Amino acid sequence: MKKHIQFKSLSMLLLFGSTVLLQACAPMVVGGFVGGTMVVTDRRTSGTQLEDEGIEIKASSRIKEALNSKVHVNLVSYNRQVVVTGEASNERDVKYISEIVSQVENVKAVLNEVQVATFSTFSARSQDVLIQSKVKASLVDNKDIFASAFKVHAERGVIYLMGRVTQREADRAVEIARNVSGVQKVVKVFEIISENELKALLPTPGKTPAPNSK
Numbered sequence: 001m002k003k004h005i006q007f008k009s010l011s012m013l014l015l016f017g018s019t020v021l022l023q024a025c026a027p028m029v030v031g032g033f034v035g036g037t038m039v040v041t042d043r044r045t046s047g048t049q050l051e052d053e054g055i056e057i058k059a060s061s062r063i064k065e066a067l068n069s070k071v072h073v074n075l076v077s078y079n080r081q082v083v084v085t086g087e088a089s090n091e092r093d094v095k096y097i098s099e100i101v102s103q104v105e106n107v108k109a110v111l112n113e114v115q116v117a118t119f120s121t122f123s124a125r126s127q128d129v130l131i132q133s134k135v136k137a138s139l140v141d142n143k144d145i146f147a148s149a150f151k152v153h154a155e156r157g158v159i160y161l162m163g164r165v166t167q168r169e170a171d172r173a174v175e176i177a178r179n180v181s182g183v184q185k186v187v188k189v190f191e192i193i194s195e196n197e198l199k200a201l202l203p204t205p206g207k208t209p210a211p212n213s214k
Contacts, residue, residue, distance in 0.1 A: 041148040041149070042148060043149055043164040043201055044079050044164065052077040052078060052079070052080065054105075054106070055080065055082060055104055055107055056075055056077050056082075059082065059101045059104045060075050062100050062101075062104065063075075063097060063100050063101070066100055067093055067096065067097070070088070071086065071087065071089070071093055071114070072086045072087050072088075072119045072120065073085065073086035073087075073088075073097060073114055074155060075101070076151065076153045076160070077107075078151045078189070079162075080106055080107055080109070081108055081111070081162065081191070082101055082104075082110045083111045083162065084097055084098075084101055084110065084111070084112050085113045085153070085155035085156075085158075085160070086114050086115075086120075086155065087115055087116070087117045087119050087120060088114050088115070088116055089116065090116060091116055094112065094114045094116060097112060098112045111187075111189060113155065113158075120156065124156065127157075127182065128154040128156065128157070129154070131154045131157065131159070131180065131182040131183060132152055132153065132159070135152050135159055135176070135177050138179075138180050139152070139173060139176055139177075142172070142176055144172060145169050145173060145176075146169070149165050149169065150162065150165070150173055151163055152177075156184070157184035158184055158185045158186075158187060159177045159183050159186045159187070161174065161177060161186060161188055161190065163190055164191045165193065166193055166197075166198050167192055168195070170188060170192065174186050174188060
């Protein structure tokens with residue numbers, strides 16, 4: 001009886017250890033898969049993706065250095081087009097933000113949506129994260145568009161959609177986003193491409209099938 005108990009305890013310990021190892025490995029596997037997929041399906045060149053990351057880092061750093069706690073901003077760049085949202089205490093700082101971002105290397109255009117208002121609460125920001133996640137999930141669920149072609153940003157219930165997409169894809173994505181609960185408004189920041197340009201960007205037939213059009 002005692003041996004049986006010891007064997008059972010050892011089995012449970014091994015099972016627990018295996019579970020912990022699997023949980024530790026899972027994020028690395030999933031992260032690698034998602035990262036690999038993004039690189040393959042993103043319609044920007046790998047160089048442009050790196051430039052966008054650099055723009056976000058440099059612009060955020062320069063705004064913080066210049067205005068510190070006087071403003072609260074969120075910044076996202078796609079194909080060198082930058083959307084800035086958040087709050088500032090006065091119009092002068094709002095304009096200054098545009099100047100700072102526009103002077104960052106490789107920036108092609110700036111959409112400054114910063115409002116003169118009190119800083120958003122933690123609760124409001126958490127709600128934006130939730131809404132943003134729901135929009136992304138809804139885009140993934142709809143198989144007639146490539147969800148990875150879009151970049152989604154949320155601020156105060158407003159959804160900003162970015163991407164190099166056809167007019168058909170843009171219209172469909174806006175329709176999907178508008179039907180997500182909590183979305184107050186959808187702002188389009190698209191770079192429209194032709195259907196022929198899209199075909200040229202798609203993987204070779206037989207490797208990765210394109211979604212079916214409805």
